[in-house]
Amino acid sequence: MFRIVGIRLEMHFTFLLLLGYAAWEGWSGVPEAPWLGMAWFVMYVLLAFGCVVLHEFGHALTARRFGVRTRRILLTPIGGMAEFESIPRKPLQEIAIAFAGPAVNFVLVGLILLFVDFPGPHDLLMLSFAPSAIFKQLVAINLVLGCFNLVPVFPMDGGRVLRAALALRLSYLRATQIASWVGKTLAVLAALAMLFVVGNPMGAVLFAFIFYAADREYKMVRQRETEAEFWRQWMERFQAPPPPPPSA
Ligand SMILES: [Zn+2]
Structure with a gap:
């Protein structure tokens, strides 16, 4: 715009x-x-x-x-x-x-x-x-x-705070996975409540979006981590020190 x-x-x-x-x-x-x-x-x-x-x-x-x-x-x-x-x-x-x-x-x-x-x-x-x-x-x-x-659910800011807090102790990928699980579980529960308790289908659509976003966040991080790991190993192999010369 x-x-x-x-x-x-x-x-x-x-x-x-x-x-x-x-x-x-x-x-x-x-x-x-x-x-x-x-x-x-x-x-x-x-x-x-x-x-x-x-x-x-x-x-x-x-x-x-x-x-x-x-x-x-x-x-x-x-x-x-x-x-x-x-x-x-x-x-x-x-x-x-x-x-x-x-x-x-x-x-x-x-x-x-x-x-x-x-x-x-x-x-x-x-x-x-x-x-x-x-x-x-x-x-x-x-x-x-x-x-x-x-609220501690991806893609809300609370979800990012949760992930970052977990990442103080765990790997970034694992922290994202746990935060994403928390988010997806809460989104499903909230969508079901919207449909069957509140009777608000628009609300259910909102939580479906949130579920999708939580899932995507984890998959994106996983892909990035896998690529980063690939390049890290590749660089390591490339830069490996030459074997020591055989001693006479
Ligand atoms: Zn925000």
């Missing part, structure tokens, strides 16, 4: 499906004023994703401090993803980068609460374009984003 402080911001095409879904929900959900409902729902999604973008810049700019460049920030219906050119292999750096995103959301909450009161349930159900109502929505959006991302 465009470039901010040297980082490319891109939108996955399914993001447009989400906007369409929001427009439809607004249109059909507010029969007394369908156009108003539609505009409000679309505005809400755009506001939420504005906060997601700021969250991702929190990761990207922290990563830059450690010398890790961000290839792009990709927006998908389940949120943003900052894609780094390299993965910091220092667990403490990875933890700092992962925490930086939610930290942005909590800082935003703090800043907005200087100007508006803490929102109550009534404020959040109100479809209002008044600035104070919008700021109260922003408080809720940022609280949800900050907390949800700290």
Whole structure:
């Protein structure tokens, strides 16, 4: 889409499906004023994703401090993803980068609460374009984003914190495998709960995405580790010291 402080911001095409879904929900959900409902729902999604973008810049700019460049920030219906050119292999750096995103959301909450009161349930159900109502929505959006991302499940930041914490003791691959198992198990349980307890198929789709992301994260790391191991062995053989000369 465009470039901010040297980082490319891109939108996955399914993001447009989400906007369409929001427009439809607004249109059909507010029969007394369908156009108003539609505009409000679309505005809400755009506001939420504005906060997601700021969250991702929190990761990207922290990563830059450690010398890790961000290839792009990709927006998908389940949120943003900052894609780094390299993965910091220092667990403490990875933890700092992962925490930086939610930290942005909590800082935003703090800043907005200087100007508006803490929102109550009534404020959040109100479809209002008044600035104070919008700021109260922003408080809720940022609280949800900050907390949800700290859940210890890939691809959420909490999953990365979990992996990095495990990697302090285990190999990076093993740490990723365990974090990925935790994520996949929780995603399956949450998707089943969404389908059979809550009755929200969109929620189940979200957790299917999370399952897929957890699986992909592990497979990517495994492939990278296998390649790295291959080259390491190859280099070792190539650089092996010559056999000692036979002693006379
Ligand atoms: Zn994040």
